[in-house]
Amino acid sequence: MTSPLQQKIKITGPSIVTANRTSDGAVIYRTAQQGWSVDLAKAAVVRTADAARALLAEAVADDLGAVGAYIAPVSIADDGAPTPGNLRERIRRNGVTIDLPVCA
Amino acid sequence: MYAYDEIDRAFLSERVSEFRDQVARRLSGELTEDEFKSLRLMNGVYLQLHAYMFRVAIPYGTLSSAQLRRLAAVARKYDRGYGHFTTRQNIQYNWIKLAELPDAMEELAEVGIHAIQTSGNCVRNITADQWSGVTPGEVDDPRIWAEVLRQYTTLHPEFSFLPRKFKIAITASDHDRAAIKIHDIGLKLKRNDEGRLGFEVLVGGGLGRTPFIGKTVNAFVPARDIVSYVEAVLRVYNQCGRRDNIYKARIKILVHELGAEAFARDVEAEWAQIRDSALVVDDDMVADIRSRFSYPDYQELPETPGELVRETDPHFRTWLHNSVAPHKEPGYAIVTLSLKPVGGAPGDATAEQMDAIADLADRYSFGEIRVGHEQNLALPNVAKRDLPALWRALDRIGVATPNVNLVSDIIACPGLDYCSLANARSIPVAQELTRRFADHDLAAMIGRLHINISGCINACGHHHVGHIGILGVEKNGEEFYQITIGGRADEGAVVGTLIGPAVRFTEVADVIEDIVEAYLALRARPDELFIDAVARLGVQPFKERVYATR
Amino acid sequence: MPLVKANVIVSDDFVQVADDAPLPDGAILISATRLLADAETILRRNGNTGVVWPNNRSVAELVPYLGRLAVIALVFPTFRDGRAYTQARLLRERYGFEGELRATGQVLRDQFVFMLRSGFDAFDVKKDSDAEAFCQVARRYSVVYQPTGDGRATAHDSRRALQDEDAR
Incomplete structure (x- = not known):
């Protein structure tokens, strides 16, 4: 399998690194403290390809804690907090866009 | 079971x-x-x-x-x-x-259920007509043979790391409910002129990026030889299937590149070497497997019981007409439970519904439930006199929507709401369509019409073979949907034709309504089905209708 | 990489020789190309010969030499590439190869059962921990469903035996 680090990294705006937690699959974000958080607000935001590469390398190195790390775009709200940059990431953060057949 | x-x-x-x-x-x-x-x-x-x-x-x-x-x-x-x-x-x-x-x-x-080989590049869960063993006119129960093959392929030491996944489906009915022509191997149980049991073997069907309809590679493989024949197919595939490109790794590409005749020759040559081996399915094995399927102790019951005649509730009559199918035993019926309520996610069932259906199966269907590829369930052994009572119970738990095979009986993959491969959402599109076509009289007037939705090219929603197929794609970060018409998944399987440029999420339901309206205006007779009208008229009139104002 | 034979880790008597290196005395493992270029001479030398056979080449080509080859090493370039399982079964079951059939490349514990059933009897295991667990992993399944050349009784054979017992 091609490691995500072997792929060419190009970012077009503020970005974060996200993955799923190994033990339960929960969506997690790489923090600036070299850890993970389920809270997007705590994600480290990078703005250059080099910084993105470094953050991704650090995330990928944690094979035990996280699965499938990748770089995702974010928008920065007026209060400075990152918000998901596309529909897929919005769904990953906010959940499905439909009503579940049961009360969650 | x-x-x-x-x-x-x-x-x-x-x-x-x-x-x-x-x-x-x-x-x-x-x-x-x-x-x-x-x-x-x-x-x-x-x-x-x-x-x-x-x-x-x-x-x-x-x-x-x-x-x-x-x-x-x-x-x-x-x-x-x-x-x-x-x-x-x-x-x-x-x-x-x-x-x-x-x-x-x-x-x-603990109850004999597992997830073995439901993913990976191995032989996947072997599927069959959900009405196997209860529908009239079968030469044998396909499940016996599906079980023979399930055991044979379970953790197969040679075929657990194939070039790509491998799907097998079996039917014994002339009307194919198992979609065998879009499987890697499709098997049709039949008897030859001498009355021997065997299979027509189709190979190389599949959807995804490059859809193909399976081709017959052997018109009659005796039932006793089916395991060696499948082994021959798998062996040729394991050696010759492409591993350099994941998109070209399915057996359909090998069959296409070699040509069905050349592929069949390779299989025959391999088969000749292994046909008379320990792989022969002896009568013993078949008898053993057959004995472990429980067949109900059917009673002699009237075909038209009083309970059925007396139940005049029009909603019941509608459901009876739509969701109840003939059984091989007089006095019994096969009942389909729609998992496609208006506004629901196709194929979803809650734990409460599952429990209630299990109870109803015990009470009315000899404890047996079926699951079909259309994402509905069925109770396969219902005495006709029980139909009114069953209907009330099904209605209470929301699985008696009388829309089986109609426009709102939509097949859909989980799409971008759940799936990491998806490019676009499927379920909300399905939900909106069920709302547009919620009126049963309208749906009944439209008649048999299968809509299939996939959220990406991998085609889990079988969009290529929907009478109307909807494929989600992504353009500049936005969800778009390509519409095809004229596909079908049954014995006349064919891949649908794209009608034109993709449309936005918010336009899909309008476009489908336009297509349906065009069909209603153009059909030769009220009983000319959508799929037949498309076959007769081609794509053009539908395309004109859809894009004239867009 | 530890070599496992008959459930235990053993030392490898075979020296892998590069295509351009001179052939030493003793047991050697050479490439398919080198073998086929001059098979008769190589197989006449003093010492056992083994060949590393790629997984995209028909094992039927080996038929003339099978009786004189001590080892055939088949290759798993990745865990997911299963061509060598077919090659192994053909060598054992169709062509009657009786020498050592060695699994090489990405050989991990979760393949041991498949490999044993396909006819491998030597395993160039990638991880020490997997090699140590070999014996235990190899016995993991008491039930198998399909007949292969390993001769194990299938689930159906066991059922028939039980029925015969009942009948007696």
Whole structure:
């Protein structure tokens, strides 16, 4: 399998690194403290390809804690907090866009 | 139902402990994700957008009430209280935790259910007509043979690392409900002129990026030779299938590149070497497997019982007309339970519904439930006199929507709401369409019309073979949908034709309404089905209607 | 990489020789190309010969030499590439190869059962921990469903035996 680090990294705006937690699959974000958080607000935001590469390398190195790390775009709200940059990431953060057949 | 014996139970328990060991090694760091991935996939464990997804097999679509109750219990205990029935006779749980999976598997194994080979590049769950063994006119029960092949392919030492996944489906009916022509191997049970039982074997069907309809490579393989024939096909594929490009790795590409005749010759040559070997399916084995399927002790019942005649509720009559099919035994019927309520997610069922259906199966269907590739369930053995009472009970739990085979009986994959491969959402599109076509009189007037929706080119929603197919794509970060018409998945399987440029999420329902209106205006007679009208008229009139104002 | 034979870790008597290196005395493992270029001379030398056979080449080509080859090493370039399972079964079951059939490349514990059933009897295992667990892993399944050349009784055979017992 091609490691995500072997792929060419190009970012077009503020970005974060996200993955799923190994033990339960929960969506997690790489923090600036070299850890993970389920809270997007705590994600480290990078703005250059080099910084993105470094953050991704650090995330990928944690094979035990996280699965499938990748770089995702974010928008920065007026209060400075990152918000998901596309529909897929919005769904990953906010959940499905439909009503579940049961009360969650 | 097929009853597991001690031998099968020992095997399942060994499988669970193997997976428990693999999960422990993954969680301790002994296995990297790269190493673990193929192992978890061979146990039906995917990683999706929000969580792990667990796909459990329902071989040939047959469940006992005890098994369905256990599926419900697992949904409650390890997931969020519901499950999703797929287009390949599986159920998926969307929120399972890796650390808890071995326990969930163990609970399923207790009732003879497993997730073996529901993913990975191996022979997947073997599917069959969901009406197997109860529909009139079959030469034999396809499930017997599906079980022969299920056992043969289970952890096959030679064929667990094929170039790509491999799907087999079986039917014995002239009307194909198992979509055998879009499978890697499609098997049609038949008798030859001498009355011997055997199979027409089709190879190389499949959807995805490059859709193909399967081609007949042998018009009659005697039933006793079916395992050696399948082994020959798998062996040729394992050696010659492409491994350089994942998009060209399915057997359909090999068959296409070699040509069906040349491929068939290679298979015949291999088959000649192994045909008279330990792979012969002897009468003993068939008798043993047959004896472990329980067949109900049918009573002699009137074809038109008083209970049925006296029930005049028009809603009941509508449901009876739509959802109840003839049975091979007089006085009995096959009842389809629609998992397509207006505004619902196609194929989803809650744990409460599953429990209630299991109870109804015990009361009215000899404890048996079926699962079809159209993402509906069925009770296969209902006495006709019980239909009114059953209908009321089904209606109370929301599975008596009389829309089977109609425009709102939509097949849809989970799409971008759940799936990490998806480019666009499927379920909200389906939901909106069910609202547009909620009026039953309108749906009945439109008649048989299958809409299939996939959220990406992998085509889990079988969009290519929907009478109307909807494929989600992404353009500049926005969801768009390509519309095809004229596809079909049955014995006349054909891939649909694209009508024009993709449309936006917000336009899809309008476009489908336009297509349906065009059909109503253009059909030659009220009983000319949509699919026949498209075959007669071609795509052009529909295309004009859709794009004239867009 | 530990070599496992008959359930235990053993030392490898075979020296892998590069295509351009001179052939030493003793047991050697050479490439398919080198073997086929001059098979008769190589197979006449003093010492056992083994060949590393790629997984995209027909094993039928080996038929003339099978009786004189001590080892055939088949290759698993990745865990997911299963061509060598077919090659192994053909060598054992169709062509009657009786020498050592060695699995090489990405050989991990989770393949051992498949490999044993396909006819492998030597395993160049990638991880020490997997090699140590070999014996335990190899016995993991008491039930198998399909007949292969390993001769194990299938689930169906066991059922028939039980029925015969009942009948007696």
